[in-house]
Amino acid sequence: MEKRKARNNPEMEGPREAESAIEGLAFISKGFKNWKDGTEGFRRHEKSLCHIDAVQVMLVLPQTVPDVGEAxxxxxxxxxxxxxxxxxxxxxxxxxxxxxxxxxxxxxxxxxxxxxxxxxxxxxxxxxxxxxxxxxxxxCSPEIQNEILQLMSHSILRNVAKSIHAAEVFSVMADECADVSNKEQLALCFRWVDQELEAHEDFVGLCQIDNISADTIVAAIRDCMLRLNLQVNRCQGQCYDGASNMAGHRSGVTKQLGDEEPRALFVHCYGHSVNLAMCDTIKTTVLTRDSLDVTSELIKSATFSSIIGQGQQSILDNYLVLQELWDEVLAGSVDPDVRARVIGVKAQMETFNFFFGISLARLVLAHGDNLSVSLQSSTMSAAEAQKIARLTVDTITKMRTENSFSMFWEATVAKRHQFDVSEPQLPRKRKRPQRYEGGDEPAYHPSSPEGHYRQLYYEVLDSAKSSIQTRFNQKGFAIYTQMENLLLKSAKGVDATDEFKAVTELYGEDLDSNLLLTQLSLLQTQLTSDDDVTFKSVLKFLRGYSTSQRQLLSEVVKLVRLILVSPATNAMSVRSFSAMRRIKTYLHSTMGQSRLNSVMLLHTHKDRTDALxxxxxxxxxxxxxxxxxxxxxxxxxxxxxxxx
Structure with a gap:
């Protein structure tokens, strides 16, 4: 301490130290004036004790104390x-x-x-x-809340973008829906395949659009890809609904992106396809159409709504309860419009035609519902979805037998006796329309009620089978079939020249044709060549390999990725709309777009939110x-x- 005081007080130092200290004060408080001999003065100051102390403080202080305020x-x-x-x-x-x-x-x-x-x-x-x-x-202000939410959502979005970049290819999925404030929102999702050949579907945000034209939607998709730094030439699949703005052949979204990247194959969402196929089935047959129209009127009644509130949603399971309730409703004083509706529904429920119609509709729609639920898995690929659809068609085909109809007919007639339902009757004979007249064959008229309803039974099943096949027979799926056939035929040692040519011509430089041919023959030696070789068995075999071992079959792995990357349904976009309705409610209809997107990302990617x-x-x-x-x-x- 005494030594430091001596350095700062010239009176306590010797002659040389005093002179050095006086010169030091010129650089500290008094100011330097001798500019004629400035260079010499600077050199003497560099050797002075006060300058050496200052240098030591500046070098040591930042290493020991990170903040001056804390020091x-x-x-x-x-x-x-x-x-x-x-x-x-x-x-x-x-x-x-x-x-x-x-x-x-x-x-x-x-x-x-x-x-x-x-x-x-x-x-x-x-x-x-x-x-x-x-x-x-x-x-704690709303502005700070928005900033924090944005920091969190951007962190999640960077994580998602990093995962998509690590994948070689991806598919884009989009759907539009109006929110509670009547603003059109476009949900954007991407499907990609990781290094372990597991498929993932990730929601990346909502885009508020002015209209739902194809040009607007394409601009939003391109803007999203640009923000995530995703190249269009890596997009190998598209999945939307079948609306003209999305799937239009002239100027739809799939056409515009397909012109820019021909390998971005379009798949009409299979979930929508099943729904449309079931609608076609119901509308084609008069019996089921009329039965479902009556059912629609029944559901509108407050009585059936109360039953739904108790968790019992089936009309057939509550047939007796509904018939008793109609009598109670008519016994009281009700509105004339409601009374007329109840009388109409009650009269229809007492006919065998209605009872048989909803029983048959329930049988067919149950298979459609089962197919729809199976397709909604995020890991389901378009190729695998086609197989499930074929299984459903095969099931409906097996139901079209005399034995199956007899069992259904006997069960329906037996249930009729439990309810107040009339006996089955033949419809009155009608003359065949003039446009169908021709030839000498007489018009067909069933000889018994069972024959009449047998004809309707077969008609509904044929319509369901045809509708599913038509809706699932999509143009873009042909190449996926060829890729899967190439893989399976090669694994079994069967000639697949046509499939190999079609696949390599489409994907060009993405697949090394010579190397792919070599690796396909190698795959044959690694797998057991029998009739049990399926895409799932090949996939299981490849997943059993380590990342380094898969390099031996690198082109085969690319082929598998191209098959897996195509989504079966656009269910992820629909689920995001469900989340949007939970977040942006009537009470929060003024929520800004930035906050809505931030909360949507945090709420949708819960695992990633937990990892923040x-x-x-x-x-x-x-x-x-x-x-x-x-x-x-x-x-x-x-x-x-x-x-x-």
Whole structure:
């Protein structure tokens, strides 16, 4: 201490030290004036004790103390640590609200869910009470909430984009729907295949569009790809609904993207296809169409709505209950319109024609529903979906036998006796229309009610079979069939020259034809060549290989990826709309697009939301450009702030 005082006080030093100290003051407080001998003065100052001390301080201080404020005051360091702990609580709350898809804001900021949850936590954290009583720097405003949500959602989006980039190819899925504020939203999803040959479908956001024209939707898809840095030439599949703006052959979305990338094959969502096939089946036959029309009128009644509320949704399972309720309704005083509707429904339910119609419709629609549910898996590929559809068609075909009809007829007639339903009757004979007249063959008229309903039974089954085959016979699926046949025929040692030529011509440089031919023959030696070789068995065999071992069959793996990357349905987009309706409700119809997208990503990708690091989010919040004030308040977040 005495030595340092001597360095700063010329009177306590010797003649040379005093002269050096006086010159040092010129560079510290008095100012330097002898510019004539300035160079010599600078050199002497570099050797002075005060300059050496200053250099040592500047070199040592940044290594030992990260912040000047902390070096000057330990209280400031403690305040920063407290601020970090409180802000971690805010980040954890935001993470919870976003993951659960819950609204943060209320009628005003004080009544918001976010601000009401924090006071509950202050009971266990006294420091949080003082934080919330601050007038400034609470970091709880709606603007800060939006910024935090955006940081979290961008982190998830970067994670998703990284996964898609790691995959060699991807498919795009899109669908549009109006939200509660009547704004058109376009849901965008991508399907990709990871290194373990597992398919994934990821929602990447909602895009608010002015209209649903093909040009607008294509522009939104391209903008999304640009933001995620995805190249169009890596898009190998498209999956939309069958509307003209999406699947139009002249200017639809699939046509415009297909012109830019011919390998982006279009698959009409199989979920929509099943729905349309069942609608075609019901509308084609008069019996089922009329029965379902009566059912529609029945469902509109308040009586059936009360039964649905009890968890019993089947008309056939509640036939007696409904018949008794109609009598009770008619016995009371009801509105004339309701009375007329009840009388009509009651009369129809007493006829065998209606009873047989809904029983047959239930039989066919059950298979359609089972097919639809099976297709909604995110891991389901278009090629595998076709096989499931063929299984359903085969099942319906086996039902078209005399034995199957006899069993169905006997069960229906037996149930008729349990209900107040009339006996089956033949319809009156009608003359065949003039346009069908020709030849000497007389018009066919069934000789018994069973024969009449047998004809209707076969007609409905034929219509269902034909409708499913027609809806699933898509142009873009032909190449997937050829790719799968190439793989399976080669594994069995069967000639697949035509399939090999078609696949290699389409994908060009994506597949090395010579190397693929060699690896297909190698695959044959590795697999057991018998009739049990299926795509699933080949896939299981490849998944059993390690990543390095798959290099031996690299082109075969590419072929498998191209088969897997095509989605079977666009169910992921539809699920995102369900999430949108839970998040943007009538009470929160003014939610901004940025906040809606952020919460949608957090709510949809729950696993990725759980994996978000609060420490990294805190540092990202502090490191925003021009945020020196935030750094002075929080400093740097560490894992110690989580344990506090």
């Amino acid at each position: 000057l005051s330990q209280a400031h360091a403690k305040e920063k640590a407290l601020n970090r702990r409180m802000f971690v609580r805010i980040l954890e709350n935001m993470k919870f609200w976003g993951r659960q898809g819950l609204p943060l804001r209320g009628h005003d900021d004080a009544e918001s869910n976010f601000m009401q949850l924090l006071p509950l936590q202050k009971l266990h954290t006294p420091e949080l009470r003082a934080w919330l009583e601050r007038r400034v720097d609470k970091y 690091s609060v420490v990294e989010l805190g540092n990202a919040f502090v490191d925003v450009t021009g945020s020196d004030h935030r750094r002075s308040i929080f400093g740097t977040f560490t894992d110690a702030d989580l344990a506090a």
